[in-house]
Amino acid sequence: MTDSRTPGFTTQIVHADRRATVEHGAIHKPIHTSVQYGFERVEDLIAVFQGTAKGGFNYARQGTPTTGALEAKLTQMEQGVGTITFATGMAGICAIFLTLLKAGDHLVASRFVFGNTNSVFGTLADLGISVTTVDATDAAQVAAAVQPNTRMVFVETIANPGTQIADLEGIGQLCRDKGLLYVVDNTVGSPYLFKPARVGAGLVVHSLTKSIGGHGNALGGSVTDTGMFDWASYPNIFPAYRKGDTKGWGLQQIRKKGLRDMGGTLSSTAAHQIAAGAETLALRMDRTSATALALAQWLEQHPAIARVHYPMLPSHPQHARAKQHFKAGSWLLSFELKNADDCLGLCNRLQLPVKATGLADTRTLIIPVAHTIFWEAGPEVRASMGIGDSLIRLSVGLEEAEDLIADFAQALG
Numbered sequence: 138m139t140d141s142r143t144p145g146f147t148t149q150i151v152h153a154d155r156r157a158t159v160e161h162g163a164i165h166k167p168i169h170t171s172v173q174y175g176f177e178r179v180e181d182l183i184a185v186f187q188g189t190a191k192g193g194f195n196y197a198r199q200g201t202p203t204t205g206a207l208e209a210k211l212t213q214m215e216q217g218v219g220t221i222t223f224a225t226g227m228a229g230i231c232a233i234f235l236t237l238l239k240a241g242d243h244l245v246a247s248r249f250v251f252g253n254t255n256s257v258f259g260t261l262a263d264l265g266i267s268v269t270t271v272d273a274t275d276a277a278q279v280a281a282a283v284q285p286n287t288r289m290v291f292v293e294t295i296a297n298p299g300t301q302i303a304d305l306e307g308i309g310q311l312c313r314d315k316g317l318l319y320v321v322d323n324t325v326g327s328p329y330l331f332k333p334a335r336v337g338a339g340l341v342v343h344s345l346t347k348s349i350g351g352h353g354n355a356l357g358g359s360v361t362d363t364g365m366f367d368w369a370s371y372p373n374i375f376p377a378y379r380k381g382d383t384k385g386w387g388l389q390q391i392r393k394k395g396l397r398d399m400g401g402t403l404s405s406t407a408a409h410q411i412a413a414g415a416e417t418l419a420l421r422m423d424r425t426s427a428t429a430l431a432l433a434q435w436l437e438q439h440p441a442i443a444r445v446h447y448p449m450l451p452s453h454p455q456h457a458r459a460k461q462h463f464k465a466g467s468w469l470l471s472f473e474l475k476n477a478d479d480c481l482g483l484c485n486r487l488q489l490p491v492k493a494t495g496l497a498d499t500r501t502l503i504i505p506v507a508h509t510i511f512w513e514a515g516p517e518v519r520a521s522m523g524i525g526d527s528l529i530r531l532s533v534g535l536e537e538a539e540d541l542i543a544d545f546a547q548a549l550g
């Protein structure tokens with residue numbers, strides 16, 4: 138750029154790869170399948186092992202040039218200082234908890250989180266890491282749960298399936314005041330709609346399987362360090378990783394302990410697919426957010442519908458917060474029927490939405506929540522999370538809004 142303008146989100150993302158040398162002038166980063174990386178001089182191999190070489194690869198469990206290129210793209214998207222990719226979003230989330238918390242520590246987490254993340258909280262408790270879940274739409278509830286041994290606060294941006302929005306700013310302020318590590322799962326928000334660094338998040342986690350990959354054909358996860366957390370003050374960094382710029386300490390530990398030791402590595406093939414999807418993130422988020430809003434508005438006025446959960450509806454409890462922080466409302470919406478008994482019937486009468494679990498595919502996906510993804514959680518957990526028996530979740534795809542609305546019109550009768 139010749140003037141001082143900052144290029145837009147998509148301009149930056151689609152041109153970022155070319156800033157460094159790409160093999161043979163390839164426009165898209167190639168898929169590197171080599172597991173081993175060799176060197177002319179043994180000193181260069183040693184430098185990669187000891188971390189004194191800038192970049193460099195030795196064994197693909199710790200990353201390849203292809204995963205590295207995706208990591209650079211994600212760092213830019215979240216305006217962070219570094220990123221580590223993982224085989225799945227859950228591998229990234231577990232790497233954070235298992236490498237940065239130890240027995241005797243305490244975690245405060247939102248009650249409104251992805252079901253499998255909630256399941257991990259039970260595993261942490263068995264390992265001696267206590268977890269308190271609270272209604273994180275209210276920072277005061279988070280503050281009330283903080284104990285002397287609290288190390289971390291974990292929330293999602295737009296919670297699945299209820300679309301609750303945590304008090305992102307209030308919790309950021311609390312974490313700053315108390316020196317707590319603030320971890321935000323931005324899977325549903327996506328860095329195009331919202332950047333958690335703006336509210337002081339230290340780590341941002343993504344299921345790349347969802348918004349960023351966007352095509353339902355590759356699993357992946359990532360952890361980005363925003364550079365906002367002071368790792369020098371964090372007691373659980375091992376001496377081996379208290380080296381170099383303090384800004385790098387957290388990711389050094391997560392890469393060595395969470396990726397190298399635990400082995401949940403993203404494949405180069407998946408990284409390549411996710412990188413291609415990432416280039417159209419803004420286009421897809423604009424499209425699916427507009428469609429989801431149109432559908433949410435249409436459903437809300439339909440006499441058979443009891444309630445619609447979508448952040449950009451004025452009826453949403455955190456609507457003002459959504460307008461303040463998010464460029465648009467994203468692809469996730471859920472609703473409840475007045476006649477709960479028709480929940481499965483409606484799903485079957487719909488022709489376009491695919492009856493499937495999963496989120497942010499190109500196609501619209503529909504699932505009855507209590508019968509499936511929150512079945513194992515049981516009625517008490519469902520009640521505490523506000524998940525009614527007739528709650529239906531939609532992940533809105535790229536279809537034309539009119540076609541989806543017409544389908545709902547015929548299915549609702």
Ligand SMILES: *Cc1c(COP(=O)(O)O)cnc(C)c1O
Pocket residue numbers: 225226227228251254293297322324325343344345346347356357358496
């Ligand atoms: C899907 C999802 C995850 C887990 O990601 P996977 O890639 O499926 O392992 C974590 N958090 C949220 C909010 C998700 O939607």
